[in-house]
Amino acid sequence: MGCCSLSARRAGSAGTGQDEVELLRTGRTRTWSNSEGQSEASLHPKDPAIPAGTGDTEVLWGRTREELATLLITQPISGWEGMDIHSLGEIIWSSLVFLRSYCMEEMCECYIVLSSFHLLILSVDRTKKAFVYEGLLPLAGMRLREIASAISHTFEISGSMIESRLICCQNSADFDMWVQHLQHQIKMANAHCPVSPNNNISFLVPCDEQWKKRELMRHLLCNTILKWEGKPIQHLGRIQYLTTVQVASGCMGDSEERLLILFPEDLLFLSVDKDRTAITYKGKLPRTGIQAKEKSAMLGRLQFEITGSLTEPIVITCSTAEDYEKCLFYLQKPEKILDPLTLQPPPITPKKSRQHQQDISTQ
Template sequence: MEKLIGPEQVDAFWGKSHRDLENFICTKPIKGWEGEDIRSLGEIVWSSSTILLDQHTEEESWRHLVLFPLHLLILSVDEEKQMFIYQGLLPLSGISVRILRKNTFEITGSMFESRIIVCSNEEEFRIWMSHLPRRVKKASLYRPQIQQKLAMLIPCDETWKRQELEKYLLQNPIQGWEGTPIQHLGNIVYLSIVQIRFAHSQRFEERIMVLFPDDLVILSTDDQKTTVQYEGRLPTQSIRALERSARVGHLEFEITGEMMEPVKVSCAKPGEYKKWFFHLQKPDYSINTLPFNRERPPCLPKKRKSCHY
C-alpha cells in the first residue's frame, strides 16, 4: 500500500543524502514510468518534497518535485517498497510561475490544470524561486529553436531524421494531447509521414503516423511546421490493414476496425508501405473476432473546423 511521506523525511529518506537521492531517481525504477530512460531529460537542477494543494477540493498531498532543464517531474513516494511513483511530467515551455503567499507558489500552463505548491520552509521556497522561473524563461527562449528543428525533420525521408523526430515527439508538448502521456505509451515501433484520407473526405492530408505497441497515434503539424497537433489514437488490437492499391505504383492501404470508419493511407516510399502493412496487417478473419478492450474504445481522429473531415 502506498504511503506518502513529508518533506522533512524525504531528503534523509533511506539514509540517503540529497545528492544520493537524486542519483537514486535517475538510476532506479520509478513505478508507472515508461518510455525513454529518465536520464534523457538531462541533469537534475533541483529536487525536494513539497505539498501540492488542490485548489478545487483543498486537499493536500506530499509530492517530490524534480526540476530538469526543460521539464518538471512530479513523484509520490512508496515508503514501504522504497520506491518513487510517477505522477506527472510537465514541460517548462509555456509555464507561468506566480508567488501566492509565504512559501507558496502556483504554476499554470495550457496543457495542465494549475498547481499550487507549498514549500516546507523559507529556504526551500527561496531555492525553488531561484531556479524554476529562470528555467521556465530559458525553456521559452529555447522554444523557437525547437520549432526550427521540427521544420528540418519533415519530411523525415532519412533514417537520422526519423530518429530525431521520435525524440522530438517524446520530449516536446503536443497541442491538444489527451489521455496517457505519449512518453508512457512504450517504445515507438515505427513512424513516418503519410497521406491520410477519411471515408467522408475527398482529399488526402499529411499526417505523422506513430506506432506504439498498443496504440496507433495520428498527429499533424501547422503549415509552418512549428507545432505538432494531436489528431487521434487507435488501439492496435482492434484495427487491421487491408491492401487497397488498385493501380501500379500507388502505395495505399486501408485501416479498418470496430467503431470506426475506414481510413485510407498513402505512403511515399515502397519501404514505408511494406513496414506499415507488415505491422498493421492481421490474419484474414472477421475483425469482430479480434480482442477488444471495452474499457478503452478507439479514440478516432478529432474533427476540426479547419479541416474537411
C-alpha cells in the same frame, strides 16, 4: 542526470531539513472534500497542518539531496518510460512535495526533480525505499501560477500538453526555490524551443531517414504539441514507429499530410504547419478498435485502409515500401486460428476396451 546543482541545493538546505523528516512521519496523503471544487478559495485540506522549521540536511530516508541525486542515476526507477534518465542533464532542484491534479481527491506525496528542460515526478515506495516513475513534463510551454489560499507554499503548473497540477511545498524556503528555479527554467526552455523558422522541425519533416525519425521522436516527447488532448504523450508508452503519410477520409476530402505515430495501444495523428515550425494534435485512435487492410485494387500505390467502429474509413498512403510494410506489420492483427483442441488426434481406445470389443464381435 549528469551532475547536480550544488549551489542551488546549498542555498535551500537551510529550509529543508527536519521539517521534511517530520512530514514523512505524519503520513503520505492529504484528503480533499469532493464538494470543494477547483477554485482557489476552496483549497482546504482536511489535514491543514504543514510542518515547518529548520534542521539538518536530511531530505528522505536519511539521505541528503546529493545522495538522492546519486540514487536516481545509479539505481533503476520502477516503471521508467521514455528517454534515458541520464539524457535529462543537470539536476537544478529537487524536493519532497504534496501534489494533486484536479481529477484527484487527495494530495499525494511525491519527489519532484527539476532538470534543464523537464520536471520529473516520482512517487515514493517507502517499503523498498525506492522511487516509482509517475511522469516527465516538458518545461517548454509550461505556466506557473502562485496560489494564494489557506494552503501555504502552493503553486500551480499547467500547459497545453499537461493537466493542471497543484504542488504544495513543505516550507516557504522550498517554495521560494521552486518558484525561482521553475520560472527561470521555463523561460530558458521556451527560448531554446521557440515556435519559429529556427525550430528543428523543418529539418526533421518529412522524416524520410532513420536519424530524422529518431530525432523527431525525441522532439515530440520534449516539446509542446498544440491543442493536445488527453493524458501526456509520455504516458502513451514507447513509440513503435513514426512516419509521414498522406491521410484521406470522408470528412477531409483531399488527402493531407500527417505524422503517423504508433504506440502500443494508440494510433496518433499530428499535423505540421506549412512553415515547419509547429506540430498540432489531430486525433488518436485505440488500436484495439481498428483494423488495417491492404488496398490491393490500387496497384502501384502504397496504400492501406483503416476501419473501425469508432471512425469512418481512413485511407493511408505511405511514401516508401518500408513505411508501408512497418505500418501494416504493427497494425494488422493475426488471423484467428482453429481451436488447438480440434487439431488433436482422436483419443486412443484403451487396450482393455479394445479386447472387450473384439470378444463381442466374435460371438
